[in-house]
Amino acid sequence: MKTEFSLTQLADPDIAEADKILRACVHCGFCTATCPTYVLLGDELDSPRGRIYLIKEMLEKDRPPTADVVKHIDRCLSCLACMTTCPSGVHYMHLVDQARVRIERDYSRPLPERALRAVLAWVLPRPKLFRASMIMARLVRPFAALLPASKAAANPGLLRRIKAMLALAPEGLPAPGPAGGSVFPAIGERRGRVALLQGCAQQVLAPRINQAAINLLTRHGVEVVLVRDEQCCGALTHHLGQDGDALARARGNISVWQKEAEQSGLDAILVTASGCGTVIKDYGFMLREDRDFAGPAARISALAMDITEYLAGISLTPSSQNGDVTVAYHSACSLQHGQKITSLPKELLSKNGFVVKDVPESHLCCGSAGTYNILQPDIASRLRDRKIANIATVKPDMIAAGNIGCMVQIAGGTSVPVVHTIELLDWATGGPKPGSS
Numbered sequence: 001m002k003t004e005f006s007l008t009q010l011a012d013p014d015i016a017e018a019d020k021i022l023r024a025c026v027h028c029g030f031c032t033a034t035c036p037t038y039v040l041l042g043d044e045l046d047s048p049r050g051r052i053y054l055i056k057e058m059l060e061k062d063r064p065p066t067a068d069v070v071k072h073i074d075r076c077l078s079c080l081a082c083m084t085t086c087p088s089g090v091h092y093m094h095l096v097d098q099a100r101v102r103i104e105r106d107y108s109r110p111l112p113e114r115a116l117r118a119v120l121a122w123v124l125p126r127p128k129l130f131r132a133s134m135i136m137a138r139l140v141r142p143f144a145a146l147l148p149a150s151k152a153a154a155n156p157g158l159l160r161r162i163k164a165m166l167a168l169a170p171e172g173l174p175a176p177g178p179a180g181g182s183v184f185p186a187i188g189e190r191r192g193r194v195a196l197l198q199g200c201a202q203q204v205l206a207p208r209i210n211q212a213a214i215n216l217l218t219r220h221g222v223e224v225v226l227v228r229d230e231q232c233c234g235a236l237t238h239h240l241g242q243d244g245d246a247l248a249r250a251r252g253n254i255s256v257w258q259k260e261a262e263q264s265g266l267d268a269i270l271v272t273a274s275g276c277g278t279v280i281k282d283y284g285f286m287l288r289e290d291r292d293f294a295g296p297a298a299r300i301s302a303l304a305m306d307i308t309e310y311l312a313g314i315s316l317t318p319s320s321q322n323g324d325v326t327v328a329y330h331s332a333c334s335l336q337h338g339q340k341i342t343s344l345p346k347e348l349l350s351k352n353g354f355v356v357k358d359v360p361e362s363h364l365c366c367g368s369a370g371t372y373n374i375l376q377p378d379i380a381s382r383l384r385d386r387k388i389a390n391i392a393t394v395k396p397d398m399i400a401a402g403n404i405g406c407m408v409q410i411a412g413g414t415s416v417p418v419v420h421t422i423e424l425l426d427w428a429t430g431g432p433k434p435g436s437s
């Protein structure tokens with residue numbers, strides 16, 4: 001694609017990066033076929049190619065984004081299916097990230113929407129606040145029916161979004177997991193030492209996931225540390241275009257992980273929520289222009305691994321009988337498109353005794369996508385219904401996924417237990433059956 005940035009514009013490293021990405025696009029449109037919003041809405045402007053044009057116009061003309069541009073960028077899930085499909089290697093993620101920052105900076109959203117986004121950005125990354133808000137949401141939820149019914153809409157209003165938020169609140173919350181600063185020694189001879197990302201929403205909604213990871217790792221000779229003063233990885237605010245907050249969190253995490261690595265050694269920083277993993281692996285890029293943090297950020301990104309990547313290098317010891325359990329493996333977008341981890345989790349599950357089934361249309365997002373299921377509830381619901389219908393065709397006993405957002409989204413529409421891949425692997429190697437403890 002031909003671009004027309006001025007030399008002054010190209011002196012800005014972000015614009016230079018956007019120029020490189022835009023020039024790689026050859027308009028072929030292959031990406032439209034796998035884009036969930038194009039598949040559902042059939043509008044070119046809700047396809048990757050259409051959005052690339054909109055972003056190009058916005059950046060080249062250096063104009064504030066229009067309401068129409070914002071509408072189509074907001075509808076993008078950042079699922080990155082387009083990056084998997086694109087034959088020209090267009091790095092859509094870095095382009096849309098830049099567009100979101102520009103929208104946040106230059107576009108004035110209606111007040112209710114600004115307020116909702118501010119609340120989400122403030123509450124979700126803070127586990128104590130998030131826990132309190134979930135308890136409140138649970139109390140308020142019975143009154144949600146009193147809110148006026150709103151039609152399904154491609155541009156939902158505040159009430160529709162509040163309803164969607166209340167619907168996501170769980171029936172009850174488990175007790176909090178172990179605190180930052182905890183160290184779990186290896187059982188037997190120590191073969192490795194890793195940090196385990198504590199996460200923000202996940203540690204409130206499902207501390208059992210990291211507990212399963214700790215149990216499995218220590219049982220296989222790996223010491224696990226929950227690094228003190230670690231915070232949310234920044235993914236939530238990054239996807240809302242609030243890069244000041246996201247980069248501050250990234251710098252904070254880099255500092256504490258680096259200190260831990262220097263003082264006690266770390267073989268890896270393991271992540272059980274693939275949405276977080278994708279962003280931590282991108283810290284090196286996000287901070288490439290930061291004189292103080294560029295090097296450390298690149299080193300931290302290199303240390304970050306999805307838990308399944310690390311387990312592939314360990315010989316797991318199967319112990320329980322689970323040969324009859326059929327598992328539908330839901331491939332989280334952030335794992336398959338963001339990190340290109342596709343077959344590894346399935347191979348681990350198969351090797352450890354599960355009958356693993358691929359889900360038809362597995363490239364399509366389930367509609368979770370960070371805060372997307374709150375901000376775009378109707379598109380998200382349609383994607384969830386489609387995902388659940390596809391999962392049902394393989395008649396699973398359980399559904400496995402590697403990302404808490406997908407787990408909550410899918411569990412909201414099915415009675416089949418939805419578990420994390422690591423819970424199944426822990427069970428297969430001597431831990432409790434998921435849901436039994």
Ligand code: SF4
Nearest residue numbers: 035076077079080082
């Ligand atoms: S990230 Fe997903 S929703 Fe957004 S343009 Fe690409 S395929 Fe479509």
Ligand code: SF4
Nearest residue numbers: 025026028029031086
């Ligand atoms: S598939 Fe790649 S090159 Fe083709 S239109 Fe989409 S982004 Fe551009």
